[in-house]
Structure formats: C-alpha cells, structure tokens
Amino acid sequence: MISGAHMIIYSTDAEADRAFFRNVLRFPAVDAGEGWLIFALPPAEIAVHPAAEVDSHEVYLMCEDINATIQELKSHDVECTSVTDEGWGLLTHVSLPSGGSLGLYQPRHALAHKAGAA
Numbered sequence: 001m002i003s004g005a006h007m008i009i010y011s012t013d014a015e016a017d018r019a020f021f022r023n024v025l026r027f028p029a030v031d032a033g034e035g036w037l038i039f040a041l042p043p044a045e046i047a048v049h050p051a052a053e054v055d056s057h058e059v060y061l062m063c064e065d066i067n068a069t070i071q072e073l074k075s076h077d078v079e080c081t082s083v084t085d086e087g088w089g090l091l092t093h094v095s096l097p098s099g100g101s102l103g104l105y106q107p108r109h110a111l112a113h114k115a116g117a118a
Contacts, residue, residue, distance in 0.1 A: 005044060007059055009100070016097035024076045025061075043113035060103035062111075066090045069104065080104070 011017040018037050021027050027039040042062075063069040070080045070092060079095040089105040096102065 005046070006038075007041075009059060009096075009102075011096065011098040011100060013098035017100070020078075020097050024073065024078060045112045058103060060105055061094070063104060063106055066092060066104070066106035069106075 009017065018029075021039050022029055022037065027041065029037040029039045032038050066083055070083070073080055073094060081093045081101075083090050083092045085091075086105070088109050089107040091103060091105040093101040094104050
C-alpha cells in the first residue's frame with residue numbers, strides 16, 4: 001500500500017543545507033527541477049510516540065559508531081553536541097549550515113529495518 005516516505009526539512013538556507021546533505025553526508029540525489037534536490041536516504045524507520053500536542057515531528061539520523069561518525073563530521077567542520085547516553089542509544093545533535101540541527105544517534109534498540117519488519 002505504501003511505497004516509500006518523503007521527509008521535509010525546513011531551512012532558512014536551503015542551498016547550504018542541500019550542499020551539506022550532498023557533499024558531507026554524501027546522500028545521492030535527483031534534481032526535481034531548477035536545482036530542487038531530493039535525497040535518497042539509507043534504510044529508515046518510523047516510531048510513534050505519545051505527545052500532548054500534535055503536528056510535532058523530528059528527524060534523527062542513525063549510525064553504527066557515533067564517535068567515528070562525529071570524527072568524520074568534524075573533518076568537514078561540522079559541529080556536534082556532546083554525546084549523551086539516553087539508554088535507548090547514544091545521542092548527539094548535528095549542526096546544519098543554516099543553523100538548524102538534526103539528531104544523530106547510535107541505537108541500542110532492535111532495528112526494524114534489519115529485522116525485516118514491514
């Protein structure tokens with residue numbers, strides 16, 4: 001029934017953030033026209049958490065080794081917050097060129113995309 005998912009990150013400097021996804025994270029992209037890039041993502045998961053309010057969504061990237069990933073990002077002058085142990089994983093936040101940020105974590109939970117979940 002569902003063939004994929006499309007996420008949108010709103011940015012005050014879309015060109016700089018697109019360059020980050022293309023050049024630093026090296027996500028493949030297609031040009032939807034006039035330089036409007038749409039990036040392919042690695043395997044993805046979605047979780048539903050209880051909330052007091054609706055219309056609040058977050059995007060987190062996952063990695064297998066948070067320290068190695070942070071070092072790779074630092075080699076591209078990308079800043080990350082201090083790593084915190086959240087129990088379910090090791091968490092940092094990656095600064096985007098626009099001033100926004102994305103969560104990045106090394107999960108300690110079972111991974112749906114590796115378990116063959118549908």
